[in-house]
Amino acid sequence: MAQDRASWTVKDEAALEELIQLMNLRPEEGALLKDLGPKAKEHAPTLTKTFYDRLFAHPNTAEYLKDVSLDRLHGMVQEWFTGMFCGVYDTEYARRRLRIGEIHVKIGLPVRYPLAMIDVVMPYGDQISRESAKPEETVAAFRKVLAMDVAIFNQAYEDNQLRHLAEMVGGERLARRLLSGS
Ligand code: HEM
Incomplete structure (x- = not known):
């Protein structure tokens, strides 16, 4: 049976703060990425084109895009991407x-x-990061920021599942134990 873990007590805002600490992004790394902000903005429209081409090529993902404003979505994903810089x-x-x-x-x-879409995002971020005067450090910094985004995205899903299961079974500790298969 899974033993209780300290991480189980880390919730909401504290989980985000913990993640930031875990990634340990140094201010110098932030500065390297910030320098590339204008370049990221420049490349963002090409990224979103590749992004939505991929989603439209597959019926199960295209289904989600039928009734939404694609102009708005393109803009939001561009903003999301440039936000990493x-x-x-x-x-x-x-x-x-x-x-x-x-x-x-x-x-x-x-x-x-969304997790699979990192395959589209990473090469663009890497390519932009290589344009830095310190390409290796900048690619590494970009990868950290991307990994943090993946973790946060996933956290939204886990929070939701845990909340519902905890409501059903009458407590989060039991929900966590059930999810660990014990
Ligand atoms: C790396 C993965 C992804 C990123 C970064 C991303 C980013 C975003 C952003 C920034 C928004 C706007 C959120 C807002 O309104 O504030 C959005 C909305 C949306 N995304 Fe994604 N997305 C990803 C993957 C996907 C995938 C795989 C699909 C569908 C197959 C999808 C479908 C949608 C839809 C339908 C909306 C509009 C939701 C609504 O306003 O009702 N996204 N996405």
Whole structure:
């Protein structure tokens, strides 16, 4: 049977703060990424084109895009992408990104789809990061920010599942034990 873990007590805002600490992004890394903000903005429209081409090529993902404003979505994903080059990755940043994850939970989108889309996002971010005067450090910093985003996106899904299961079984500790298979 799974033993209780300290991480189980870390919730909401504290989970975001913990994640920021875990990633340990240094201010110098933030500064390297911030320098590339204008370049990220420049490349963002090409990224979103590739992004939505991929989603439209697959019927199960295209289904989600039928009744939404694609102009708006293109703009939002461009903003999301350039946001990774903002230079400051604090609780407010994490909260904004968590809200994006929550929107995807609400539309009933299986988490495998957004996670798989990292395959489209990473090469663009890497390519832009290589244009820095310190390419290796900047690619590493970009990867950290991207990993943090993936973790936050996933956190939105886990929070939702745990909340519902905890309500059903009468407590979060029991819900966590059930989810660990014990
Ligand atoms: C890396 C993965 C993804 C990122 C970064 C992303 C980003 C975003 C952002 C920033 C928004 C706007 C949120 C807002 O209104 O504030 C959004 C909305 C939306 N996304 Fe995604 N998305 C991702 C994956 C997907 C996938 C795989 C699908 C569908 C197959 C999808 C479908 C949608 C839809 C339908 C909305 C509009 C929701 C609504 O306003 O009702 N997204 N996405």
